[in-house]
Amino acid sequence: MSARRVVVTGMGSVNACTAGGTEAVAEALDRMRSAIRPVTGFSAGGGASRLAAQVEDGVLAGLVGRDESRRLSRICQLTVAACRLAAHDANLAGGTALGIAVGTEHGDFRSSVEFATGFLERGPTGLSPMIFPNTVMNTMASVAAIALGARAPSITLNQPTVAGDLAIARGAALIRGGRAQAVVAGGVDEICEVVYRRLAEMGALSPMGGPGPEACRPHQVGHNGSILGEGATFVVLEEAEGARARGARILAELPSAAWGNVPAAPHGARPGRADRASPVCRLLRARRAAPPFSRCYGSGNGDPRVDDWECSLLERDLDGAQDRGLLPPTSLAPVFGQHAGLGALRFGAAALDVSRGAGRVLVHGIARGGCRTALVVAPPEP
Amino acid sequence: MTRIASRMSGVVVSGLGIVSPFGAGLKAFWTGLAAGTCAIRAATLVETDGFRSRIAAEVPGEAMAALPAARHRSRADRMALAAASEALADADLGACEREAAALVVGAVGGGMYEGESWYWREVRGEASSGRTRALRSILPFAHAETLGFRLRLHGPKETLVMACASGGASIAMGADLIHDGAVSTALVGGVDALTRICFMGFNSLRLLDPEPCRPFARDRRGMSIGEAAAFLVLEDAEQCRARGGRIYARLLGSGMSTDAHHVTAPHPEGEGMVRAMELALESAGLGPSEIGYVNAHGTGTLQNDRIEALALRRVFGDGGVLVSSTKSQVGHTMAAAGSVEAVATVLALQHGLLPPTANLVNPDPEIPFDCLAREARPAAVAAALSNSFGFGGQNVSLVFGRGEL
Numbered sequence: 001m002s003a004r005r006v007v008v009t010g011m012g013s014v015n016a017c018t019a020g021g022t023e024a025v026a027e028a029l030d031r032m033r034s035a036i037r038p039v040t041g042f043s044a045g046g047g048a049s050r051l052a053a054q055v056e057d058g059v060l061a062g063l064v065g066r067d068e069s070r071r072l073s074r075i076c077q078l079t080v081a082a083c084r085l086a087a088h089d090a091n092l093a094g095g096t097a098l099g100i101a102v103g104t105e106h107g108d109f110r111s112s113v114e115f116a117t118g119f120l121e122r123g124p125t126g127l128s129p130m131i132f133p134n135t136v137m138n139t140m141a142s143v144a145a146i147a148l149g150a151r152a153p154s155i156t157l158n159q160p161t162v163a164g165d166l167a168i169a170r171g172a173a174l175i176r177g178g179r180a181q182a183v184v185a186g187g188v189d190e191i192c193e194v195v196y197r198r199l200a201e202m203g204a205l206s207p208m209g210g211p212g213p214e215a216c217r218p219h220q221v222g223h224n225g226s227i228l229g230e231g232a233t234f235v236v237l238e239e240a241e242g243a244r245a246r247g248a249r250i251l252a253e254l255p256s257a258a259w260g261n262v263p264a265a266p267h268g269a270r271p272g273r274a275d276r277a278s279p280v281c282r283l284l285r286a287r288r289a290a291p292p293f294s295r296c297y298g299s300g301n302g303d304p305r306v307d308d309w310e311c312s313l314l315e316r317d318l319d320g321a322q323d324r325g326l327l328p329p330t331s332l333a334p335v336f337g338q339h340a341g342l343g344a345l346r347f348g349a350a351a352l353d354v355s356r357g358a359g360r361v362l363v364h365g366i367a368r369g370g371c372r373t374a375l376v377v378a379p380p381e382p
Numbered sequence: 383m384t385r386i387a388s389r390m391s392g393v394v395v396s397g398l399g400i401v402s403p404f405g406a407g408l409k410a411f412w413t414g415l416a417a418g419t420c421a422i423r424a425a426t427l428v429e430t431d432g433f434r435s436r437i438a439a440e441v442p443g444e445a446m447a448a449l450p451a452a453r454h455r456s457r458a459d460r461m462a463l464a465a466a467s468e469a470l471a472d473a474d475l476g477a478c479e480r481e482a483a484a485l486v487v488g489a490v491g492g493g494m495y496e497g498e499s500w501y502w503r504e505v506r507g508e509a510s511s512g513r514t515r516a517l518r519s520i521l522p523f524a525h526a527e528t529l530g531f532r533l534r535l536h537g538p539k540e541t542l543v544m545a546c547a548s549g550g551a552s553i554a555m556g557a558d559l560i561h562d563g564a565v566s567t568a569l570v571g572g573v574d575a576l577t578r579i580c581f582m583g584f585n586s587l588r589l590l591d592p593e594p595c596r597p598f599a600r601d602r603r604g605m606s607i608g609e610a611a612a613f614l615v616l617e618d619a620e621q622c623r624a625r626g627g628r629i630y631a632r633l634l635g636s637g638m639s640t641d642a643h644h645v646t647a648p649h650p651e652g653e654g655m656v657r658a659m660e661l662a663l664e665s666a667g668l669g670p671s672e673i674g675y676v677n678a679h680g681t682g683t684l685q686n687d688r689i690e691a692l693a694l695r696r697v698f699g700d701g702g703v704l705v706s707s708t709k710s711q712v713g714h715t716m717a718a719a720g721s722v723e724a725v726a727t728v729l730a731l732q733h734g735l736l737p738p739t740a741n742l743v744n745p746d747p748e749i750p751f752d753c754l755a756r757e758a759r760p761a762a763v764a765a766a767l768s769n770s771f772g773f774g775g776q777n778v779s780l781v782f783g784r785g786e787l
Contacts, residue, residue, distance in 0.1 A: 094642070096639070100640070105521070107521075107543075112494075112579060115579060115582075115583065116498065116501060119582055120502065124432040124433055127583070127585070127586035128586065129586040129588075132582075132584075132586055133645045133646050133773055133774075135579055135583060136490055136545050137522065137543040138545050138773070138774045138776065139774065141774060142645050143645065145642040145774070145775070146642050150640060150642055151639060151641070151654065151657070152638075153551075153638040153640060154640040154642075154776065155542060156542065156543040157541060158489070158521060158522045158523045158541045158542075158543050159541060160523065166540060170555075173564075176562060177561065177562055179638060198517055202517065202518075259538045259540070260536055260538055260539065261485065261537065261538070262536070263531050263534050263535070263536065264531060266519065266524060266527035267518055268531075277482045278536045278537070369527040369530075369531075370527070370530060370539070371540075
């Protein structure tokens, strides 16, 4: 394995609770005040799902210039604003050594709908060449790279539930492999009417067609589904020596990251399914000799199948005697809502815990369909 | 930037699989490619009334019908499953190597073709069916979920969306996993089925040629849309040799860069393209003169071909290398393009035959390269480079070397 070490030197977030850098994120995490409210801006439809954690448009308007707000789609504005906040927080400049890693579940679906509707209403003359590029999911990474002047690889990862976690793991790999010296990595999603209503119709959101009240209650009795959130959260990952050389503030280190697959049918969950060949399983079992984790953040979001799957995987792979206090893992979904930025918020929370003396923290994730992630966050080595 | 010399010297290609406009399977692909055939024809899958271009390179109906995957899956999932299965079977991996393999899929359109069908019917007030099924596979990650489950892969699984560079990036990043020691085997590649949004979008940008595309021609007028799935099995070289696996080629190096210039237009001086090619050569430990062939991105648009030629001049010098575009034969297969062209490059090295640029009758005098007009050319090339560039200024270059040296 490469000797290049990866540290965390900043973060930026625009979410339903707050907008800002490390201090703003820390304050929101300390408050843990839920931003989940009745949906605004569109009708949630006649179903039982009516809640979401939405970013107020006024917040976003204060973070992007007039030209950008006219030129960029809303999800691109969220991305650019959060990436700029992160880069500013880390006092980081662009260049050929700076990369971008964006995780997203739904991408700019709003633009795809708008583009298709133009054709369906007016035929070929209704097609907008300005909107078409937004239908390609890497548009957020593209505009972020332009905004930051980031000319190392800019990658986009599409993944449910753990897109932000995966982008951070991949961002670290870009640094370890020498493709970048620093990477702004995280996740972004926005709530749009079509996605919200269809997910609700399909029973993918709380209360999942059941009789219980709509709520986000990960790992609790009566958990009955997730509630959508939106926003963008990005952290700045840097090669450790370079960060130290430029005098960067180092919040934590990412000594290891792994991701793998627990084969499950698309959109399915398979609690108890073995994944012994998975790099995540290997990483967690190999670290049993290391100091214990002081805390574990997880991707549990109230979806009962995902919550239970995550707990069963962790029970099996962690050292029971040493890590018993870690379960159930801490979920941030009841505060920020489920979106791709949530993985980066989990990671940011772990980095803040470490910077406050928490020791080693595990950020774990599992998604329906079987993508599993593990990020180990630790105090920086001297 | 840290020097990444010889980062991939231990990664080999041990399996190939493809579903292309020439049909299903490697044999059909190479036969079409070597013959210089153009598979771009009248489009049948999308509405074309009122559009500048009404042609596309579609996977033939009979080939789709013969694919073993269940018909309830999206068109793109079926293509991906067939190509990935062929690549794994071709590599003849042991059970352990296969189970632990990483899966890196480049994708853009996902199951959008079926999602569009549903949405079209919904908006037009026509009866819709299969709503949930169509919507569940609409996003790009659906392919990786299908492949990971059906092929029982436990290694790192991810879906890269990097526009037309997705397939090439999947190869570079899968190789990174082997180089970093995370895995010793990776199934990598790209897939895209034709979608209405893609066809209409490039029409709206006026980037489609009404005739089959003519990359590097003086009278070129744009690209032709295609569809395909192509996968490669990458392996740690020592593992492959130890188990007696076949080595098609060595992946000697790769380079990735971003223009950070414009969402749709490449940097006017080809800065990002040059950097990707130079990084790929540096990581391969090769000089420009050691590359005998470039499989170009070569879309056939005025701007791409002009700027790619400029970038090639900056790296290789005027006429310094033989160049051709596979897109002239199978169209621009979007997220699959990089992996389709990587397969073409690997087969060219293996067979000692460079595929031509079809439809190239009037070469552009401002493109100072021999672009292998219309006929494949025998050439024993030791190393070749494959370029993939995409919206968002995404640039990927791969360097392959002959398997037996």
